[in-house]
Amino acid sequence: MNQFGFQAKKLVHLALPVLIAQVTQTMMGFIDTVMAGRVSALDMAAVAIGGSLWLPALLFVQGLLVAFTPVFASHHGADNQNAIRPMAFQAAYIAIIGAAVVISILLFAPQIFKLMDLSPELAELSVSYLHGFAWGVPAFVLYQVLRGCSEGISYTLPTMVIGFVGLAVNIPANYIFIYGHLGAPALGGAGCGIATALVFWAMFIAMTIYMQWHKRFAVIKPLGAFHLPDLKTMKRMTKHGMPIAMALFFEVSLFAIIALLLAPLGADVVAGHQIALNFSSIVFMLPLSIGIAVSIRVGYYLGQYKADVAKLVTKVGLAIAFSLAACTAVITVVFRTQIALLYNQNPEVVALASSLMFLAALYQLSDSVQVVTAGALRGYHDTRSAFYITLVSYWAIGMVLGYLLAETDILVPAMGAHGFWIGLIAGLTSAALLFALRLQYIQKHPKQLALVDQPINHADL
Secondary structure: OOHHHHHHHHHHHHHHHHHHHHHHHHHHHHHHHHHHHOOOHHHHHHHHHHHHHHHHHHHHHHHHHHOHHHHHHHHHHOOOHHHHHHHHHHHHHHHHHHHHHHHHHHHOHHHHHHOOOOOHHHHHHHHHHHHHHHOOHHHHHHHHHHHHHHHHOOOOHHHHHHHHHHHHHHHHHHHHHHHOOOOOOOOOHHHHHHHHHHHHHHHHHHHHHHHHHOHHHOOOOOOOOOOOOOHHHHHHHHHHHHHHHHHHHHHHHHHHHHHHHHHHHOHHHHHHHHHHHHHHHHHOHHHHHHHHHHHHHHHHHHHOOOHHHHHHHHHHHHHHHHHHHHHHHHHHHHOHHHHHHHHOOOHHHHHHHHHHHHHHHHHHHHHHHHHHHHHHHHHOOOOHHHHHHHHHHHHHHHHHHHHHHHHOOOOOOOOOHHHHHHHHHHHHHHHHHHHHHHHHHHHHOHHHHHHHOOOOOHHHO
């Protein structure tokens, strides 16, 4: 087997478990959207509007917590397992503070929605959804801490297992609270918020039990001892995680703001947009898993001082991801109407979603390139570039162009949802180009890495 085939096999083998874990999480969003859509387009829109508020805030906190995983891995590599649990407690304190901020934002949802031109019915249902969802925020962030511990010791099986636990709870919980069964009232989209909160608590409790009793966590089990807050460590790790958090925020908030800007056009428009976006997020799991695998393999070969093999891994990853994207793009175009009908039966919603699927196909091609090149850059320990590239691509290009096309007559007559999707394609294409140029520069000038991303000194923690 030649080197290309060998590296392709390794990448696919490494990406498959990651893909399974990611798909289980994404399927929860798919199930929420479909089950709420079965009630009405208004209920689906309420879930979309509510998600546009909580998702950027919650993923910002998750970005801060991601910074702890390499610290856990460093202690694990040094066979210093006893240092992991104290660090995990510092992560938990940051998580709790972040959860309090997110809940505060959600409680101000009525005031936020008043600033928008939402219909009273949509605003009321969205607020009810968020109030139910808020109960699950602490469980979500604490689960991320435990997940980071597990992945930090190179044990990813629990993430997959707990993902299936969440999926198993999600369906019956939605069935009970959305449609009203077992004595519960039929809450429609608002019931989806309660169900999601229950899913988060189920995942957190299951992960805690898993880590408390499994032999792989004998030293770092979360309930083994208590550790007080260390403000110096918390401050240092917050600073270290801020670029990651901001990059996530720039990316996710773009999609959230688009949903909010489309809200005045009516529930049918939001629902159609949400269908195209939700399906694209499911398809995105394929290149995302390849990107994560590329990041791991590039870091592995750089650790062996095999820069030429690391470069080959990147090329193989791009070839696989783009080929998969080409296949999913064809499937999206051919079966666009059938896909839309899985979500909703409203003819107006299905018609809009089907037309957006054409743009979603192009979106997938750009997305596959940007996610793999970004993953490769993480493997080269270049994380700061993501902050600037996402800011410029998603906001200065994607949002500005999308808004001009969708909401104004400056360039062309206002295009509505289609204008924002053209902006998304432009933003993702520019991100793919900038990430590729940055990757090419790093590969040609590896000595610049020390200037790009100074590693954190774990001994100071």
